Amino acid sequence: MPPMLIAVTGDTHGRIDAVKSELEGKKPDYLLHTGDFYADGIRLAYHLGIDFAGVRGNCDTGKRGKQEEILDLAGYRFCIIHGHQHRVKTSLNNVYYYGQEIGADVVVFGHTHVPCCEFQDGIWLINPGSPSLPRSLSMGSYVLIQAEKDILIPEIITFRL
Numbered sequence: 001m002p003p004m005l006i007a008v009t010g011d012t013h014g015r016i017d018a019v020k021s022e023l024e025g026k027k028p029d030y031l032l033h034t035g036d037f038y039a040d041g042i043r044l045a046y047h048l049g050i051d052f053a054g055v056r057g058n059c060d061t062g063k064r065g066k067q068e069e070i071l072d073l074a075g076y077r078f079c080i081i082h083g084h085q086h087r088v089k090t091s092l093n094n095v096y097y098y099g100q101e102i103g104a105d106v107v108v109f110g111h112t113h114v115p116c117c118e119f120q121d122g123i124w125l126i127n128p129g130s131p132s133l134p135r136s137l138s139m140g141s142y143v144l145i146q147a148e149k150d151i152l153i154p155e156i157i158t159f160r161l
Contacts, residue, residue, distance in 0.1 A: 001075050002148070003074070003146065003147070003148040004030060004073060005026065005029050005030075005147075006073060006147055007026065007028035007031050007032070007143070007144055007145075008033075008108055008126060008142060008144075008154075009023075009032075009034070009041070009044070009142040009143075010033050010041075010057070010128055010130070011036045011057070011113050011131075011132070012033075012040040012041075012130070013037050013059065013130075014037050015040075015133075016131075018132065018140055019132070019142055020047055029050060029051075030051050031052045031054075032052075032108050033053075033054030033080075034080060034110030034128065035055045035056045035057025035058075035065070035111075036060065036111070037057075038064055039064070053069045053071055053078075054069065054080065055069050055081060055082055056082065057084065058082060058111070067081070067085070068080065068081050070102065070104070073147060074147035074148060074149075075147075075149055076152060077102075077104050077105045078104065078106045079099055080108045081107070081108075082109065082110055082111050083095065083110055086109070088109055088111050088112055089111065092118065092120075092125050095107050105122075106152070107124070107125050108126045108127075109126075110128065111127075112129075113129055113130040113134055113135040113136075114127065114134075114135050115129030115143065115156045117154040117156055124154060126154050128141060128142045134161075138161075139158040139161065141159075143155065143156055144157055
């Protein structure tokens with residue numbers, strides 16, 4: 001399986017210009033969007049000319065987008081959720097146990113607007129933060145994941161708004 005560069009963003013809330021400029025320079029192969037403006041993920045993927053998987057968040061209206069997406073990328077099982085349904089603002093325990101229950105290698109979530117990349121007992125818990133409305137930093141953020149057989153390297157990328 002060839003190496004893959006996966007971009008992860010979410011909590012864009014209708015403001016994608018800054019992260020679009022950032023990602024154009026990185027040339028990712030695939031985009032994951034954690035919700036709170038699901039349509040932003042579709043627009044970003046279209047502008048970048050890449051495939052996309054995403055979910056809707058608690059601020060998405062209508063029925064467009066799934067609540068959860070499970071897919072295999074570069075030999076890893078990814079679970080994408082927004083996170084509000086697992087109370088991620090309180091603790092990461094629920095998403096960790098959920099990932100364990102469904103056999104995920106990576107659980108990608110949003111909702112907190114705070115980036116994190118944690119490896120817990122064989123499962124990556126990845127939150128890209130927000131590229132438009134950050135909470136813990138004064139800078140926007142997203143995550144790039146380098147994925148290939150037996151190597152998965154996530155990195156939080158921050159940038160000035």
